[in-house]
Amino acid sequence: MRVILINPPLDSVLRDGNVDPVTSYLFYNSAPLGLLYIAAVLERRGETVACIDAAAEKLDIPGTVKRIQEFKPDVIGIGSTTVVFDGAIELAEKCKEAMPDVPMVLGGYHVTLLPDEAMAHDCFDIGVIHEGEHTMEEVVDHFKGLVKREDIEGIVYKQDDGTVHHAPHRKTFRKLDELPFPARHLLPPNLYKPVPVDEHAMPKFAMVSSRGCPHACAFCQKSRTGYRSRDPKHVVDEIEHMIRDFGVRDIAFVDSLFCANKRRVMKICDEMIRRNVKVSWTCSSRVEVVDKEMLQKMKDAGCWRTRFGVESGSDQVLDFISKGITKEKIRNAITWAHEVGLRPKAFFMVGHMPDTHETIQETIEFAKSIPLHDVTVQINTLLPQTPQMEVWQREGSKWGRVINESTSERSFWEPTFVPWGLESEDIIEYHRQFYREFYFRPVTLARHLEGIENWRHVYKYVQASNLFSFLFYNMEKPSLSMVKGFVDAMKKNRKASDSAAMHEYLG
Numbered sequence: 168m169r170v171i172l173i174n175p176p177l178d179s180v181l182r183d184g185n186v187d188p189v190t191s192y193l194f195y196n197s198a199p200l201g202l203l204y205i206a207a208v209l210e211r212r213g214e215t216v217a218c219i220d221a222a223a224e225k226l227d228i229p230g231t232v233k234r235i236q237e238f239k240p241d242v243i244g245i246g247s248t249t250v251v252f253d254g255a256i257e258l259a260e261k262c263k264e265a266m267p268d269v270p271m272v273l274g275g276y277h278v279t280l281l282p283d284e285a286m287a288h289d290c291f292d293i294g295v296i297h298e299g300e301h302t303m304e305e306v307v308d309h310f311k312g313l314v315k316r317e318d319i320e321g322i323v324y325k326q327d328d329g330t331v332h333h334a335p336h337r338k339t340f341r342k343l344d345e346l347p348f349p350a351r352h353l354l355p356p357n358l359y360k361p362v363p364v365d366e367h368a369m370p371k372f373a374m375v376s377s378r379g380c381p382h383a384c385a386f387c388q389k390s391r392t393g394y395r396s397r398d399p400k401h402v403v404d405e406i407e408h409m410i411r412d413f414g415v416r417d418i419a420f421v422d423s424l425f426c427a428n429k430r431r432v433m434k435i436c437d438e439m440i441r442r443n444v445k446v447s448w449t450c451s452s453r454v455e456v457v458d459k460e461m462l463q464k465m466k467d468a469g470c471w472r473t474r475f476g477v478e479s480g481s482d483q484v485l486d487f488i489s490k491g492i493t494k495e496k497i498r499n500a501i502t503w504a505h506e507v508g509l510r511p512k513a514f515f516m517v518g519h520m521p522d523t524h525e526t527i528q529e530t531i532e533f534a535k536s537i538p539l540h541d542v543t544v545q546i547n548t549l550l551p552q553t554p555q556m557e558v559w560q561r562e563g564s565k566w567g568r569v570i571n572e573s574t575s576e577r578s579f580w581e582p583t584f585v586p587w588g589l590e591s592e593d594i595i596e597y598h599r600q601f602y603r604e605f606y607f608r609p610v611t612l613a614r615h616l617e618g619i620e621n622w623r624h625v626y627k628y629v630q631a632s633n634l635f636s637f638l639f640y641n642m643e644k645p646s647l648s649m650v651k652g653f654v655d656a657m658k659k660n661r662k663a664s665d666s667a668a669m670h671e672y673l674g
């Protein structure tokens with residue numbers, strides 16, 4: 168069978184507007200591994216598979232439909248998160264018009280979280296819930312006439328009376344090592360441009376060494392699959408395969424939680440050291456899992472950065488979002504990571520349900536007081552099937568107001584929910600202020616200058632300038648006022664306690 172798998176184009180609002188630098192990195196910086204895993208499983212069975220990342224190729228809907236038609240598919244699969252779902256619907260509808268007999272399968276986070284709502288659109292024939300590798304094998308067998316639709320677990324579909332039928336739940340697949348490596352050869356290797364300050368060498372590829380997460384942070388989609396991890400040897404086999412077949416030099420582990428378990432991380436690092444694997448890499452961690460020994464081992468095995476989900480610098484907010492960590496634990500982990508040379512980065516959000524002017528300012532000050540090299544700041548967004556969405560549904564008016572219900576704006580970069588006591592404009596301004604105050608400091612600059620190893624790294628910062636100007640001032644290009652702002656902020660910071668921190672840092 169000929170199966171084509173699509174990462175949908177951005178919807179018309181994003182696509183036709185002047186796509187800003189943040190959006191472009193947000194949507195096009197890493198290959199859709201979920202689609203590539205499904206492609207690999209289908210290829211292993213002898214199906215002919217193609218993949219199109221329409222968002223990354225910046226294709227519009229007619230251009231994507233044309234490419235799909237040229238492939239002459241027997242089945243079309245679309246993977247969609249919530250934020251790109253409008254684009255997924257538009258694409259599926261146009262495909263149905265052009266190829267009415269070709270079945271359309273929808274997979275990914277949105278249909279998993281909101282199956283009834285997603286399948287209400289007539290353009291989708293079958294929805295695949297949760298992880299799709301084995302379900303998709305059976306779906307393809309169904310279209311070959313080998314399996315009855317009623318016998319497939321883990322799908323949803325519309326019955327003749329228009330109601331959505333939920334098939335029995337498919338048991339979570341635990342033997343991750345039995346899966347083939349993602350079919351990365353199906354996408355152009357140079358399509359993805361990582362955020363310049365987030366890569367150490369090129370080409371940079373993403374991979375996962377585990378799935379699921381045992382925690383339940385309020386803003387994160389509830390993990391119903393549980394945590395499962397791959398054998399460290401199998402993980403290193405995939406790294407070697409990426410180096411051999413794609414010349415990969417930097418890897419981002421995009422597991423929800425790479426450092427969930429010290430023993431496993433130590434084993435992966437030992438295996439990389441034993442095989443003398445020459446690659447740099449980054450990963451995500453929770454602050455309470457790491458210790459200095461573990462971070463040092465990661466550094467020895469080629470890790471150059473750990474990303475920590477910090478989210479807030481207010482213990483009261485951390486408590487509300489069930490992060491299960493304290494400011495003290497955050498400070499310890501980030502200090503150790505910095506001391507062993509891991510250039511720690513943290514994720515923060517502004518606009519948590521209990522956030523106030525004071526807690527946001529406390530968060531910005533906290534971020535500046537710990538030895539972080541980079542931050543990503545997002546705007547808290549209520550996504551379906553998250554614990555905070557349940558709180559909102561139960562006691563919403565207690566916390567604030569939803570100001571925008573559009574799915575395509577739930578990108579974490581524009582306010583859709585505003586806590587009482589704050590205005591939407593405050594959140595937008597705090598978002599920028601956070602970046603400005605964090606980056607426009609001698610100590611941050613010094614940390615970045617120290618990380619420059621070659622001319623390519625210098626070029627990275629030139630490339631990043633439009634990103635920074637957008638983040639700091641909402642300008643597409645750096646301008647004189649940005650330079651002025653930079654100088655002013657540096658002067659201000661020099662006077663502040665920060666200058667003491669810099670002297671201490673520079674020894």
Ligand code: B12
Pocket residue numbers: 172174193194195196197198199200201202204205222244245246247248249250251272273274275276277280295297298299300303373375386387388421422423424545550551577578579580
């Ligand atoms: C890497 C990553 C990215 C990368 C690559 C995204 C991509 N297209 O894969 C980048 C940086 C580009 C990115 C961007 C964004 N991301 Co992101 N990202 C992730 C992350 C950390 C890992 C994804 C991954 O590779 N998983 C491993 C693979 C194997 O699993 P999978 O993707 O779930 O795929 C399986 C199933 O979903 C299903 N499936 C998927 N597609 C299809 C298609 C078909 C046809 C079928 C049958 C099945 C199927 O089968 C797959 C194999 O089992 C996840 C969190 C996580 N750990 O899963 C968040 C996550 C997917 N991102 C999220 C968000 C919100 C975003 C952004 C809006 C940015 C932001 N502000 O965070 C943008 C939106 C981009 C977009 N195009 O939609 C949310 C989505 C929530 C939601 N309700 O939709 C997640 C779940 C994080 C979270 N916990 O909140 N992201």
Ligand code: SF4
Pocket residue numbers: 380381382383384387388423424453476
């Ligand atoms: S934010 Fe991270 S640690 Fe928290 S539930 Fe989501 S994946 Fe797990």
